[in-house]
Structures are given as C-alpha cells and as structure tokens.
Amino acid sequence: xxxNLPLHGEEADIIEADFGExxxxxxxxxxxxxxxxxxxxxxxxxxxxxxxxxxxGNLYLRTVGKRDSHFLEAEDRYALPSDEDPNVFYEMxxxxxxxxxxxxxxxxxxxxxxxxxxxxxxxxxxxVAPETxxxxxxxxxxxxxxxxxxxxxxxxxxxxxxxxx
Numbered sequence: 001x002x003x004n005l006p007l008h009g010e011e012a013d014i015i016e017a018d019f020g021e022x023x024x025x026x027x028x029x030x031x032x033x034x035x036x037x038x039x040x041x042x043x044x045x046x047x048x049x050x051x052x053x054x055x056x057g058n059l060y061l062r063t064v065g066k067r068d069s070h071f072l073e074a075e076d077r078y079a080l081p082s083d084e085d086p087n088v089f090y091e092m093x094x095x096x097x098x099x100x101x102x103x104x105x106x107x108x109x110x111x112x113x114x115x116x117x118x119x120x121x122x123x124x125x126x127x128v129a130p131e132t133x134x135x136x137x138x139x140x141x142x143x144x145x146x147x148x149x150x151x152x153x154x155x156x157x158x159x160x161x162x163x164x165x
Contacts, residue, residue: 015041019052027053030062035095036105039087043115050119053162059121060159064106065128067154071106079104109156121160128156 010017014032027049033042042063049059064070066087074081074089082088082103093102109128116123 014045017048019048021051022054023052024057025054026058026060028060030060031064033063033105033107035093035102037088037103038082038085039105039107039111040085042105042107046112046115047119050116050121050162053121055162055164057162058124058159059116059162061112061116062155062157063112065154065156066106066108067128068106069154070104074104107156109158112156113158116158116160120163122163123158123160125157125159127158128154 015036019027029045029049032045036042046061053059066072071089074091077091079089079091080101082090085105087106087108089104089106090101091104092099093104094100096102109126113123113126
C-alpha cells in the first residue's frame with residue numbers, strides 16, 4: 001500500500017464545477033442527488049462525471065429512487081410536489097443543519113440508465129433494492145450507528161463503464 005499518494009481536494013458547487021475530461025479511472029456518486037433541486041441538475045453532474053472518466057473507466061452511482069417508500073408516501077407526509085419536476089418533493093428537513101423546506105430528488109431508474117447510456121456508458125450492474133442491514137448507510141455523519149433493518153428504502157445502484165473511444 002502506498003501512503004504517499006498525491007491527493008488534491010477542491011471545494012466547489014458540484015453542479016457548476018468542471019470535472020475535466022478523460023481524467024479519472026473511477027468516479028463515485030453516492031447519495032449525491034438527495035437534495036438536488038431538479039432532475040436536470042442531477043443529469044448535468046452525470047454528464048460531467050461521464051466526460052471526466054477515462055475510456056474504460058468506471059462510474060459507481062447510488063441514489064434513492066422513485067420506488068422508495070419515502071417518495072411513494074410523500075403526499076401523506078405533507079411534502080409539496082415541485083411544479084416543474086415530477087421527481088422532486090419539498091418537505092421540512094434538517095439535513096442542512098436547521099429545519100427548513102428542502103428539495104428531495106427521487107430519480108426514476110430507467111430515466112437514469114437511459115441518461116448514462118446516452119453519455120457513452122455501458123451499464124454493468126443495475127439494482128433497485130430495499131436498504132437492508134444493520135448499518136445506516138444513508139447519511140455519512142451517522143454511518144457507524146447501528147439501526148434497525150429497513151426494507152422500505154428503494155436505493156438505485158448502478159455500475160457503468162465508459163466505452164473505449
């Protein structure tokens with residue numbers, strides 16, 4: 001194991017940031033889109049991630065989908081649907097540090113797979129499955145806190161590879 005890897009970090013708005021072209025062997029987008037204001041913005045990031053991959057590079061994407069109970073029960077929880085995007089609901093949430101009305105994006109897995117393929121990616125693995133197990137992997141700040149198994153959260157997991165030029 002090489003502990004002297006040259007690493008570079010950058011803080012930026014992911015929707016506006018430039019990821020470069022043909023730079024990375026792997027790009028991971030895990031729970032990136034939860035609070036995005038629109039499907040269009042999420043797909044901009046997917047497009048930039050695909051462009052940033054080297055030919056043969058892999059994309060790992062994991063996000064909450066429209067089969068999720070949280071989405072299916074949104075109207076029962078007083079969430080407000082977006083007037084402009086059928087994948088977005090607004091609800092009171094404390095994820096930003098204080099309770100406020102925030103966007104929650106639930107993507108359609110077929111729409112997402114079509115978007116990946118339109119960006120020159122070949123899907124190697126696709127899964128829409130309930131979140132199960134004894135760990136909460138939904139939120140990074142409490143990933144280590146054991147939770148009850150949850151079989152109602154439908155997470156989309158996709159692994160795709162950029163086709164050779």
